[in-house]
Amino acid sequence: MSAAIELRQVSKVYGEGRAEVHALREVDLSVRGGELVAVMGPSGSGKSTLLTIAGTLEEPTSGDVFIAGHELAGMSRNDRARLRRRSIGYVFQDYNLLAGLTAVENVSLPLELDGVKGKVARAAAMEVLAKLDLTERATRYPDELSGGESQRVAIARAVVGERRLLLADEPTGALDSLSGETVMRMLRLASQQGVAGVVVTHDAQMASWADRVVFLRDGRVVDQTAPSAGPESLLAPGAGK
């Protein structure tokens, strides 16, 4: 099976000459459907750049991006726009919900923009909201939602439809620990249902919800965690420190 997203030797340079910034250097990253990967690194290490390139919002200076096995470079602008609309969901730190729309309208919007009929789109949106425990909030406006609820609505909007790739940039940055935890549980739930997730954070507790943590430094992937040994190992005799 091909990875949901794969970056091969991706580099990104902003600016020119003395203003040149190497935001990413020869980054390899591959994420399968069903896997949640966290990207950790200090500010300025290239996390957001990595995410915008994975989300096809920006092009790499060099290297290749594959989405579900399709090489991005060979696609027309239209194909790429459709792929972005249909397959990729984005979650940002500041939720980015439209203030004039209710929660369910925010979630159904991407489907409607893609030509899905209103009723069908709304039903799909309600279904996702229910999975994220938001049925009761569906007809509320963003200013009537708490930060944690807003972020869960944003996740619902990012996974509604046939989206295969969920990209989140510091999604818990504005939340208290428990709301952040709820958001991470939801991202994990989405990934367990088959979506490939990439979440950028500098918070180790949030990152530790991921199956794998990738460490970025000065635009390079310098390290990653081994696959989890599972909680059993904590309870084994002599485990721990």
Added chain:
Amino acid sequence: MSIRHALLALLSEGPKYGLQLRQEFESRTGEVWPLNVGQVYTTLQRLERDGFVESEGSGGAGPQNVFTITPPGSDELTEWLRTPPDVIPPPRDELVIKLLVAMRVPGVDLAELLQVHRRHLVQAMQEYTHLKGEIAEDEVELALVVDSELFRLEAIVRWLDTADARLKRLPARAASKDAPRVGRRIAGIRR
């Protein structure tokens, strides 16, 4: 964990048999603080000697005796709950020592060294978090313990991140120069 205070807490709910105390102690704390159950009876004996509990009957601190908390016992429990734990750390953390030593060893890539420890800590955090993901909502005691471990480990990761950033900013220092002495200046903060 103070067994004394755990037993006083159980008795603050009402009088209990020795055996019952032993079982409740095990079921409430067993997973988190495995302990030799024999300690329950010897501890009860000492609590009685100190006047914090009373027992009915003459069999000593055995399974068939009923124990009751006394007013001084209640005061002791309240006092203990409100006493700040000793958060002043031991003289020097092992990880801190390793970094201070590494700074004097030629050829060590400090960022890489910090990353080795960061990875190790984050992996441990992943295991705790996965455990948290499996805890049922009403198992709040276990969740509280896991949270506390996670915050402790996170604090170390944040120290590593800060150390990393601090060292990155530091202009190269001649290796021959003596390391500034930190011991005496820190000693004033520590007991």
